[in-house]
Amino acid sequence: MKEHPEKGGAFVIVAEDEHDLLVEVVSYLSDHGMTVRGVSDGPDFWLCFGEREPDIVVLDLGLGTEDGSNIAAAVRQRAPGVGIIMTTARSAVDDRIGGYEAGADIYLVKPVDLGELSAAIRALYRRHAETDASDNTQAPEWELDLLGWHLTGPDKRHISLTRAETQLLDCLTEAPGRPVSRFDIARHMGKSNQLASHRFVDQVVYRLRHKIETELDLEAPLGSAHNQGYFFARSVLRKS
Template identity: 50%
Template sequence: MTGETSGRPVAVVVVEDERDLREEVVDFLTDSGLAVRGAANGAELERLLGEAPADVVVLDLGLPNEDGISIAARLQARPAAPGIVMMTARGRVEERILGYQTGADIYLVKPVDYGELIAAIHATLRNRSAVDRVAPAGEAAPGLAWRYDPAEWRLSAPSGASVRLTRAEAQVLDCLTDDPGRPVSRDTIGLRMGKIADLGEHRYVDQVVSRLRRKVASELGWEAPIGSAHGQGYYIVGSIMRADD
């Protein structure tokens, strides 16, 4: 796996207030061929980005003075926003959802295997490069946003490629995109599909979601933007736009 992009080393900033951990991550990523700098907080990150841009920011959330969520939102507002890999001890479903809604490309919960961290960095770069390739000339890439057209029953990946949905698959996305990021129970999804909510319908909803995930992976080469929360149902992961919004 190469540590370069456009003929130069991948530029990474690791934002972590725990000094020993920050230095350990910086050393490991540097040994892996990346160009890595470390920052203890948001102010240091801004200073480093002022000196040179970053392709990816590895961002802790529990930081002094300014929370990582606020930093991520600020990074996403930049004209050329870096990829964001959140690496944090916060592992609750609600926290992961908030991380994706705020701008995380990938959300990792500590302790993190460093091999997985490197894979996450490169996956972020690949996904963002796919968006750049399909962006019209002179226009900024819209970020890692999916698009759902309920009238056409069509789901489009950030790359621009799309897939035709069945009625049942579209009904699932109708539910999940009403309030993206909020978990929707299987009962609610089943009722939207005209089913009576019981254990059997739960299995039916699971089967539809499973088929949709396989279809997206097979036809688009992307992981479907659908997460599952134990005991709560399904939710949208990342950013998605509805054509009727």
């Protein structure tokens, strides 16, 4: 589905597998000043998400064969500042609790009134915009020294990197939060597009995660996107 023209408001991804409802929601939100992309399945969602990080995600819990809770949890890990509104026909308390535990900010039971959905998006957008404005005054959480082969954490302690680890981080930190395929990482590291090279990338990621977690006692900022590759999950300052 094509993106509606820029309108200066929130950028919203609507993930809904019922075609007519998807068209109705996208049209309504676009008419009310938002830039909206509509997707109907998980792969299209992540493709759209990778092209441009949204302000708000409106996510159907039962997205075809996809589990919306898993997508919500992955969004929350990858981009903590993105607002998540979950929509579903499941109204039981346990279902709502599961939605919030997966990372939803707001849980709406279908059929959803579009006026209420629009109001929820605007309220969540304002809240996250205020948080982002506050966060923008802070320094990046991590610092990567590409010449000295060092990675420094938020507490200013650092670890030494191998050449392979430095190349991996150089590739992932060019656009933090955006998944990079194993193929592109291997190519960046001077490896051929072979299964063995992809396994080499996995091994470097595993060793680096272990090094960060054991030497710095911090959660490694290296995320993985299903069937897409890896991404750097925090803000970072690159020094070269």
